[in-house]
Amino acid sequence: MKILPYTPLSPIQKSALRHLLMQYFAGLDWKDPKDAIPPSYVPKILARIAEMLYQGDFWVYLARENRALCGFIIAQIDSEGKDWCKRPGWGFIRELYVLPGHRGKGIAKELVAYAKQWARERGCTELASDCEIENEGSRVFHNSIGFQEANTIVCFVMAL
Numbered sequence: 001m002k003i004l005p006y007t008p009l010s011p012i013q014k015s016a017l018r019h020l021l022m023q024y025f026a027g028l029d030w031k032d033p034k035d036a037i038p039p040s041y042v043p044k045i046l047a048r049i050a051e052m053l054y055q056g057d058f059w060v061y062l063a064r065e066n067r068a069l070c071g072f073i074i075a076q077i078d079s080e081g082k083d084w085c086k087r088p089g090w091g092f093i094r095e096l097y098v099l100p101g102h103r104g105k106g107i108a109k110e111l112v113a114y115a116k117q118w119a120r121e122r123g124c125t126e127l128a129s130d131c132e133i134e135n136e137g138s139r140v141f142h143n144s145i146g147f148q149e150a151n152t153i154v155c156f157v158m159a160l
Contacts, residue, residue, distance in 0.1 A: 001107060003114050006060035006072070008050035013062065016069040017049075018042055020062075024097040049074070057122075061114045063098065063107045071098035073111040077122055091119030093129040109145050 007013055025037040037045075052058040063071035074095040093115060098107045112127075119127055129147060131138035143149070 001105070001110065002064045003110055004062045004064060006049075006053070006062050008046070008053060013069070014046060017060070017062065017072060018046055020069060020072055020097060020099070021045060023099065024095070027100075052076070059115070059118050061111055061118075063102075063111055065102055065105075065107070070102040071107050071111060072096075073108075073115050075115045075119070075127075077119065077124055078128075089124055089126070091115065091124040091127040093127065096129070108141060112145060 004013075006017060021042050022039050025039075025042070028037075049058075049060060053060065057077040058074075059076070060072060060074050062069050072095070073093060075091055075093045078090040078092050093112070096108055096111060098111075116127055127147075128150075129142055131142065133152065139149070
């Protein structure tokens with residue numbers, strides 16, 4: 001297995017990440033199907049990823065096994081003015097995904113290790129992540145590699 005930094009200028013990596021993102025979004029358990037991210041939106045996500053990579057506080061690593069990309073991690077350093085954690089100097093894992101056929105081989109753990117090192121090198125003192133309450137596999141994984149559960153929230157929505 002090899003971990004690579006994502007380069008949006010590489011057509012091969014861009015195509016592979018598009019494929020992984022489509023599988024990732026298709027596999028999410030959407031409570032309401034209208035909330036699902038359609039495949040047609042993935043190119044917009046890739047464009048936003050490329051834009052954010054050039055800002056310097058955002059990173060993407062890809063996992064490759066047997067010459068095929070099989071997972072990714074997307075993370076960011078939090079700072080004042082961001083719309084999520086608002087904890088300056090914290091790294092935050094936005095997305096972590098490994099194809100089902102490649103799970104249980106340490107790939108996600110290795111991706112997180114790269115994210116930890118990247119964040120440390122940039123002065124971060126904490127690394128945060130989250131998952132859906134029902135995603136027991138993700139909760140077990142996070143706890144197994146040293147994360148501690150810090151909070152549980154309930155999200156609300158209202159039709160207008």
